[in-house]
Amino acid sequence: MTENPVPQSASKILLDYVEDTEAFATAINESVGGAALLDSQCNFLREPTAMEFVFMRKMLPAEGAARLLGAFEFAIEKQMPCMAKPSFASAAEEM
Numbered sequence: 679m680t681e682n683p684v685p686q687s688a689s690k691i692l693l694d695y696v697e698d699t700e701a702f703a704t705a706i707n708e709s710v711g712g713a714a715l716l717d718s719q720c721n722f723l724r725e726p727t728a729m730e731f732v733f734m735r736k737m738l739p740a741e742g743a744a745r746l747l748g749a750f751e752f753a754i755e756k757q758m759p760c761m762a763k764p765s766f767a768s769a770a771e772e773m
Contacts, residue, residue, distance in 0.1 A: 687749045687752070688722065688746055688749035688750060688753075689720060689721045689722055691738075691742055691745045691746050691749060692716070692720035692738075692742075692746070693719070693720055694742065695738050695739055695741075695742035696720055696738075699718065699719050699720045700718045700719075702716075702720060702737070703715075703716035703717060703718050703719070703720055704718075705737075706730075706733070706734055706737070709733065710726075710727075710729075710730045710733065715730055715734075731750070734746075735747065
């Protein structure tokens with residue numbers, strides 16, 4: 679398995695906001711189909727597609743979703759500095 683570029687903080691956010699991590703991971707994995715996205719402790723097994731990310735974000739409370747966007751933005755900024763703008767986290771706050 680290749681190393682996931684999503685920072686550990688994204689998994690930490692899920693652990694902060696999801697009470698039953700196993701049920702949440704199972705629900706996400708069954709809903710997205712294909713290869714599992716999360717393990718039973720809400721750690722990323724692979725990089726989410728855009729639609730999987732949107733779906734997962736909508737299942738989190740607003741504050742958790744904004745923090746999750748920030749974590750992904752950090753990963754993008756680290757890998758591709760020219761792609762870091764506009765801010766995904768600030769776009770989420772505007773919504």
